[in-house]
Amino acid sequence: MTGARPSVHAVVPAGIDDPARPSGGNVYDRRVVSGLTELGWSVVEHALAGPWPDAGAASAHALRSALDDVPDGATVLVDGLVGCAAPMVVSRQARRLRIVVLMHLPLGVHALSRRSAEGALLGRVAGVVATSDWTRTWLVGHYGLDPSRVAVAVPGTDVAPPVATRPAGDRFLCVGAVTPTKGHDLLLDALAGIRDLAWDCRCVGSTEIEPAFVAAIRERAVRTGVADRLELTGPRTGRDLAAAYDAADVLVLPSRAETYGMVVTEALARGLPVIASRVGGVPEAVGRAVDGCVPGVLVPPGDPDALAAALRSWLVDPALRDRKRVAARARRRTLPTWTQTAAAVAAALEGR
Numbered sequence: 063m064t065g066a067r068p069s070v071h072a073v074v075p076a077g078i079d080d081p082a083r084p085s086g087g088n089v090y091d092r093r094v095v096s097g098l099t100e101l102g103w104s105v106v107e108h109a110l111a112g113p114w115p116d117a118g119a120a121s122a123h124a125l126r127s128a129l130d131d132v133p134d135g136a137t138v139l140v141d142g143l144v145g146c147a148a149p150m151v152v153s154r155q156a157r158r159l160r161i162v163v164l165m166h167l168p169l170g171v172h173a174l175s176r177r178s179a180e181g182a183l184l185g186r187v188a189g190v191v192a193t194s195d196w197t198r199t200w201l202v203g204h205y206g207l208d209p210s211r212v213a214v215a216v217p218g219t220d221v222a223p224p225v226a227t228r229p230a231g232d233r234f235l236c237v238g239a240v241t242p243t244k245g246h247d248l249l250l251d252a253l254a255g256i257r258d259l260a261w262d263c264r265c266v267g268s269t270e271i272e273p274a275f276v277a278a279i280r281e282r283a284v285r286t287g288v289a290d291r292l293e294l295t296g297p298r299t300g301r302d303l304a305a306a307y308d309a310a311d312v313l314v315l316p317s318r319a320e321t322y323g324m325v326v327t328e329a330l331a332r333g334l335p336v337i338a339s340r341v342g343g344v345p346e347a348v349g350r351a352v353d354g355c356v357p358g359v360l361v362p363p364g365d366p367d368a369l370a371a372a373l374r375s376w377l378v379d380p381a382l383r384d385r386k387r388v389a390a391r392a393r394r395r396t397l398p399t400w401t402q403t404a405a406a407v408a409a410a411l412e413g414r
Contacts, residue, residue, distance in 0.1 A: 069104040070411055071132050073125070073140040076111040081299045083268065085239070086324035087166040090193065090217050090403075091141060094164075097404025115147035115169055122148040129155045137411055139164055139191075146176070149183035161187040162411055165197055167321050170204065181205035191215050191410045194322040194343035213410035216346075217324045218400030224333035224391055225308050231376060231383045234263040235310035235334075237303075237325040238317070240294060241272045245316035245339065246279050248366045252316070254286035255370035259377050262291045263314070266298045266306050307332050312376060312386075315339065318363055323347040330357055333394045335386035337372050339363040351392035358386055 072095050078088040098105050108128045112121030125148050132138055135158075142165040145152045152161060163184060170177035184190050184205055190212045192198040198212045234253075238244040246265060253263060269276045276294065283289040298306055307313075313329035315338035322343035326336050330348070336358030338344050348358055359376070361368040375382055 067104045071106045071138045073108045075114045076109040084297050084299050093400045094404055094407050097400055115143045117147035122151050126151045134158055146180045149179040153183050153186050156186045162189040163187050164191045166193050189410055194346055196343035197321045215403050215406035216398055218403040219327045219331040219397045222332045231311040232261040233311045234314050236265045236314045239268040239271050240276050243318055245318050248316040250282055251366035252369035253288050256374050257288055264293045266295050268297050269294055320344050327397055330390055330393050333391040335390045351389040355389035357390035357393040
């Protein structure tokens, strides 16, 4: 790299390194900031406190102040959960700054009331980075964005040793905050439907975001007779999260909505098969092995009976388990790296 170092101001939510609040978006932001630095970029990070994406006046003021301090003409990468929460604040800076919005999850996917302002903002900024092809397609289709202005930088993965193979395959793992969106109620209903079989299920993720929902899950687990085989561990990061993957036989992701599903590729990076909802960007994350085999099973979203059937088939069919394990280990070798993710973001920042 010759000449001056390329530079970018990165606007991210505060707490992206907080182990009590792990999320795919936080991991992505941190890895991209680190990756850009490793590629030779000068990165100025602006971590903004606030209940993003539910920004109040104080949060919007903090975003306005941060952008006001950025020099004219500078390139700014704004996390969409921040920027799209206060679209007018960002729009006012779109002429003075070269703003690129990083879209983990379009707010308009779940809130129709946000679509007009979010779409208008994304039409004004210099560019958009989507974290999956599904997200890019959604943005282009719903907001009428020029496809050439929407780059894709899918999440990377870290190389990990393949998990040990256990014959029974009866250790389920679900990773994600215990919320309706992640579908733990659907998972519970599915598990109740296979309580005649041997299994245990560990759910790793925050239990503090939707406490009433968590309480209902615990009560239903007792009522359906599976409480002694269902563990809600709370959040895990680093070695503790790696140990949870290593102790599992299959990842179960019953989400009602996902723009990609980083936990899917985290599992596949260890050769761990996946049983997941066929929703959003999940099929893209699951992908296929080089021979075309799917390294898991995809079921219709919101259908606990279909999920129960998939889990039952996994438990009673050794040949199915063997095929999916072989496919998962093959898919493990084709997953994107975080270096590739950072390079894709860098290209978008440079307008390439």
